[in-house]
Amino acid sequence: MNPQMDLIGRTGLKFFGTMTASISHELKNVLAIINENAGLMKDLSLMARKGAPLDLDKVDKISSRFEQQVARADHIVKGLNQFAHTIDTEVKPVEVDEALEMVLSLAHRFIAMQNCAMEFKPSENPCRVNSNPFLLNNLLWFCLEYALENPGPEKQIGINCVSLDAKVLVSFTGIPEAAEKIHPCHLFSEEGTAVLQILGAEIEFNPETNSMILGLAKNSKNP
CATH class of the missing domain: 3.30.565.10 (Histidine kinase-like ATPase, C-terminal domain)
Structure with missing residues (x-):
């Protein structure tokens, strides 16, 4: 057993855990925003079914928020993927x-x-x-x-x-x-x-x- 390598291994695991935990928090924030806007979209749909005019400007804004959060999540996941591959070599x-x-x-x-x-x-x-x-x-x-x-x-x-x-x-x-x-x-x-x-x-x-x-x-x- 090499005490220094054991220490480095434990340190690396702690670092990996710290980073992935932080990334999971960011992804949860993305999902929370998507869920909130899904609720707004559902409200607009229910109002339209009851005869209220559909506000297309609001639909466009909500759709834009979806696109922004999908792009944000994609960026986060790509970063996580690159980070995970640093242990390959x-x-x-x-x-x-x-x-x-x-x-x-x-x-x-x-x-x-x-x-x-x-x-x-x-x-x-x-x-x-x-x-x-x-x-x-x-x-x-x-x-x-x-x-x-x-x-x-x-x-x-x-x-x-x-x-x-x-x-x-x-x-x-x-x-x-x-x-x-x-x-x-x-x-x-x-x-x-x-x-x-x-x-x-x-x-x-x-x-x-x-x-x-x-x-x-x-x-x-x-x-």
Whole structure:
């Protein structure tokens, strides 16, 4: 038995459960809106059967709401499908920008609950790492979770990444508390530190810019 791998496995299951539970809440919200509008449509139908003129403008508005929610549900399910497939391959080339977009989409509900404004700027040049897609998403979620829990008074968090020779740097700005943190153990706990180590990643803080910087090795050691 490998204690570190057992810890990473438990951490991954917790991450997967957190994300899927959040997604299920979003899908329930979609179904609630569809159900509400189905009730409105039924009311219009009953009124028309009793001789009242059918308000076609209302029918059009309700139909439009159905279409919006179907599109929303389709987007959510596609995101869940992509997330689920991150466990298919242990190591593969991963575009960090795309991984960030996936995690931000999965965390949409958490971002809204914290009432934070999130500004993600995709990089101009490819930011690619050879890594475990699922563990990388898990690590990005740890960083985002920390940023959401420690925003500045403006509650404005910026995210961007840049590619260097041997690593990709992901910066989370607008985190004044970062100036007080000097080691990833203080940031993540035992589980997050294990993921950092297995991916060969590191955390640094820049108090001058109120930012947390995640360094990702372009060729990480993976399980």
